[in-house]
Amino acid sequence: MTEMPKYTKKDFVSDQEVRWCPGCGDYAILNAVQMAMAKINRKKEDIAFISGIGCSSRFPYYMSTYGLHTIHGRAPAFASGLKVHNPDLSVWLITGDGDGLSIGGNHLIHLIRRNVNMNVILFNNEIYGLTKGQYSPTTPPGQVTKSTPYGSLDRCFLPGKLMLGAGSTFFARTMDTDPKHMQEIFLAAEQHQGCSFIEVLQNCVIFNDKTHENYTNRKLRDDWVFFLEAGKPIIFGKEKNKGLRLNGAKLEVVTIGENGVTENDLVVHDPKDSNLAFLLNNLVPHRDPLAMGIVHQVEDLTYDAQVTQQISDVSDKKGKMSMQDVLKSGSTWTVK
Amino acid sequence: MKELESVVIRFSGDSGDGMQLTGTQFSNTSALMGNDIATFPDFPAEIRAPQGTVAGVSGFQVNIGASEINTPGDEPFVLVAMNPAALKANLHSVQTGGVVIINTDAFTDKNFVKAGYTDSPLENGDLDGYQVIKVAITTQTVETLKDFELDTKSKTRCKNFYALGMTFFMFSRELEPTIEWLSKQFAKKPVLVDANVAALKAGYNFAETIETTISTFKIPAAKIDAGLYRSINGNQATAWGFIQASEVSGRPLFLGSYPITPASDILHELSNFKQFNVKTFQAEDEIAGVCTAIGASFGGALALTTSSGPGIALKGEAMGLAMIYELPLVIVNVQRGGPSTGLPTKTEQSDLYQAMYGRNGESPMIVVAASRPNDCFEMAFEASRLAIEHMTPVILLTDGYIANGAEPWKIPDLSTEFNKIEVQDAKSKYSAEEYLPYKRDDRLVRTWAFPGEEGYEHRLGGIEKQLDTGNVSYDPANHEEMCRIRAQKVANAADNIPLQEVEGDDSGDLLVISWGGTYGATHMAVSEMRNQGKKVSLMHLKYINPMPKNVDDIIKKFNKVVVCELNRGQLKDIINAKYSINAMGYNKVQGLPFRISELVTEFNRILELQ
Missing domain, CATH: 3.40.50.920 (Rossmann fold)
Known part of the structure; x- marks a missing residue:
């Protein structure tokens, strides 16, 4: 067993020229991931980055770890096969809203359902970038894009809600303009035993610039996002006087000090509470304030650990035999 | 008693009549008695098609011989028809002068209508020219079992063993192997062992009492190579060949698959072999089946995906990716009737073009095909060997006919055969400093480095790669050269396969x-x-x-x-x-x-x- 090397960000930078558009949010995510990798306490050779197709999916080329750039939408399957074959690896899946939620939607929900122990980073820019500007499953209805000149008629997915429905054990949200928060979330995801799903609000500077502006611009975001902390009331706003309160089975935004509202009336965040997770994941982008941080985290068995366990249990029970023994098992007869 | 060189028998009845079981018992007993055999089950695509209809007929044909047997036989000499639909579906293929055993209990007006007869085939002349044996098989079975503590339905279900008993007498088969099998099969329910054995013996004894009116036959043991034998079907042999390849190469076996007829039995078989560290992953669809396998192959597994034509169509894009990655992968196509859903339970060889050309771009692939049920072991091993030694996907073609057909197999000595596969691992060839993912040997084969190996970190992608380094390259000349190299690499595998043999004279x-x-x-x-x-x-x-x-x-x-x-x-x-x-x-x-x-x-x- 060799000792854990001391890594810096540089150890995770590959020799390949990064080719995203100038100003793309992907640069900040790449940077934050490389910083986080130096801190997750895993050897570089034990880390693999797997992606599908799209702008975000060029990601593995820029990491100096093991990696696969695969085909459109199927990264969850490649990553599952790799992780199940070798559960000792730290597997990171990079996808976008088109790759992960449209063409790869089926694979993604089944990855979550099985709870394979890996980390998924969904770059959500609400648009198709690499194919040059068509609407995606997260594009808000009505938006004009290359393929919706009169406005999109598609209803959109709320990624957190979809993941909760698929049985997710870890869902968090962060944003490309907050490197520190991104790193915290990536570290928490790696520590979680199960499939950790992270939605990053990411800006496409060319085809959907500033779509997340209210949530990601430091000057505007205070009234639009609330940072979750387990055991703490949900408070936000420039004046730190806004909060979320339960009204019946619904969340509502209230102001502390108005109508007799005090901090004690506010919802206290509990990542283990699936009902609260549903309410938080049901907040609608562009209309409601959104949660940042770990929305939902519960413990459950992971698929890969169970595969390993079952193999060990059955092997113990059946005992070691050779293939020659198998060939001779059951009914055989001798011809003289 | 007449001595025969070979005989073909077809057991036929409704899906729920237990004909597959009856046929299997008859063929296993015959193999144990030294005959060469070949079998073929023929069942409907529907699990329970409407009872009594021709669509719901399930058949099992066995050819047993005193000399070499290589097919389940052209035309049955004996047909066991458990109902009118079975007769209707099969009589046309029975040899003239052949024996037809009929369960008269099922030959009712209602069943004639279900089978599409307008009048009784027992009286309309259809059976002229055949030796017809009419027996009230159901009634006699229930009568035999009248003192057993079983409900009538369970008693009725023993009727297939009554029919089996009759054929055992006619063909001088021993009862012991079947009795032994029943004792094991129903060890936890002794009453079922006793009931089925009683039905088997009752059928046997009944045939003996009517001996004067029916033909009886003897099929001497065949002259077969000395050795230890077992019966095996194609799908089982395929699964076992892969496990052997995994054992020999030291690369753990991973199967990513999605259920599809007639390939699913390979998934079932491999899922039983956890003690060999075999990992089977039943994926959410065909595409995920192949993609998980490629992911595992990147990790260092001997990776497989198993399917049939329609599933292979879905896997096409990922197969092309494995080809450009230059990772080992075996894709099994148990061919069935096509196009589209086609004839799922019937056999065909119409996916050869698909195997050769069914991908976008210049995407050559090694293609091999198994010739008979027991050859599936060898060809699964060969497909794995070529995939690993040439770092490329290999397509193994079998078909529904050999996948489900069973025959005897002389058990190979694995210490002298099927014992060598050379893994192209990077670590044994290059130091970490020298290593480049697409550096090739003189056969144009690259090396395989596994995640977890320090200093060999690399990225694979589906975008065209630069020579040697594997970095993304859009250079026109480089692309042409890479296409040439990948094609030549596949062509070079000709140096690593046996020369073609000819049966008969060479001109x-x-x-x-x-x-x-x-x-x-x-x-x-x-x-x-x-x-x-x-x-x-x-x-x-x-x-x-x-x-x-x-x-x-x-x-x-x-x-x-x-x-x-x-x-x-x-x-x-x-x-x-x-x-x-x-x-x-x-x-x-x-x-x-x-x-x-x-x-x-x-x-x-x-x-x-x-």
Whole structure:
């Protein structure tokens, strides 16, 4: 067993020229991931980055770890096969809203359902970038894009809600303009035993610039996002006087000090509470304030650990035999 | 008692009548008694098609012989018909003068209607010319079991063993192997053991009492190579061949698969082998099946995906990715009738073009095909060996006929056979400093580095790669060179496969070419022709891309060439294009295997052509 090397960000930078558009949010995510990798306490050779197709999916080329750039939408399957074959690896899946939620939607929900122990980073820019500007499953209805000149008629997915429905054990949200928060979330995801799903609000500077502006611009975001902390009331706003309160089975935004509202009336965040997770994941982008941080985290068995366990249990029970023994098992007869 | 060289028996009844079981017991007993055998189950696509209808008929055909047997036989000599639908579906194929055993209890007016008869086949002359044995099998079974503590339904279900008992007497089979099997099978329910044994013996004894009115037969033991034998079907042999390849290569086996007829039994079989560290992943769809396998292959597994034609169509894009990654992967296509959903439970060889050409871009792949049920072991091993030694995906073609068909298999000695696969691992060839993902040896094969190995970190992608480094490259000349290299690498595998053998003389009037699961029929037909003194030889291909290096020389030494295949001429076109010849085709697309007799007729016709 060799000792854990001391890594810096540089150890995770590959020799390949990064080719995203100038100003793309992907640069900040790449940077934050490389910083986080130096801190997750895993050897570089034990880390693999797997992606599908799209702008975000060029990601593995820029990491100096093991990696696969695969085909459109199927990264969850490649990553599952790799992780199940070798559960000792730290597997990171990079996808976008088109790759992960449209063409790869089926694979993604089944990855979550099985709870394979890996980390998924969904770059959500609400648009198709690499194919040059068509609407995606997260594009808000009505938006004009290359393929919706009169406005999109598609209803959109709320990624957190979809993941909760698929049985997710870890869902968090962060944003490309907050490197520190991104790193915290990536570290928490790696520590979680199960499939950790992270939605990053990411800006496409060319085809959907500033779509997340209210949530990601430091000057505007205070009234639009609330940072979750387990055991703490949900408070936000420039004046730190806004909060979320339960009204019946619904969340509502209230102001502390108005109508007799005090901090004690506010919802206290509990990542283990699936009902609260549903309410938080049901907040609608562009209309409601959104949660940042770990929305939902519960413990459950992971698929890969169970595969390993079952193999060990059955092997113990059946005992070691050779293939020659198998060939001779059951009914055989001798011809003289 | 008449002595026979061989006999074909078909057990036929409703889906729920237990005919598969009955047929299996008859063939296993015959194998144990020293006969050569070949079997073929034939069941409907619907699990329980409407009872009593022709669509719901389930059959099991067994050919047993005192000499070499290679197919389940053309025409049954004995038909066991448990209901009118079974008679309707099968009588036309029974030899004239053959024996038809009828369960009269099921021959009611209501069942005639369900089977589509307008009048009783027992009286309308349909059975003229056959030896008909009418027995109230259901009534007699229930009567035999009247003192058993079982409900009537359970008693009725023993009727297949009554029928089996009758055939055991007619063909002088021993009862012990079946009794032993029943004792094991129902060890936890002794009453079922006793009831089925009682039904078996009652059928046997009944046949004995009517001996004077029916024919009885003896089939002496066949002259077979000495050794230890077992019965095996194609899907089981395929699964086992892969496990052996995993053991020998030291690469853990990973199967990513999605259920599909007729390939699912490979998934079932492999999922039983956890003690060999076999990992089976039932994916959410066909695409995920192949993609998980490629992910595992990147990780260092001997990775497989198993499917049939429609599933292979879905996997096409990922197969192309494995090809450009240059990772080992075995793709099994247990072919069935196509196109589209086609004839899921019937056999065909119509996916050869798909295997050869069914991907976007320049995407050559090694293609091999198994020739018979027990050959699936060898070809699964070979597919794995070629995939690992040449760092490329390999397609293994089998078909529904050999996948479900069973035959005896002389158990190989694994210390001397199937014992070598050379893994192209990067670590043993290059230091971390020297390592480049796409550096090649003189066969153009790159190396395999596994995640977890320090200093060998690398990225693979589906975008065109630069020579040696594997970095993304859009350079036109580089792309052309990489396409050439990948094609040449596959072609170079010809140096790593056996030379083609010819059965019969190496020159003559007619060369019969066949491939894959039709071997039994073409082999027997060519043997028959040669026994008649005709100058006919057989070239049966198992390595289709690349082909053995001597195929060209073989073809040139014959006056005429005919390619026999269960499609509309796919191998024929490939061979004609490759070797610039004008071979004829003999083709059949009925979801059925070749009959030996139709091939003999065709070969004679071709020989007489001017």
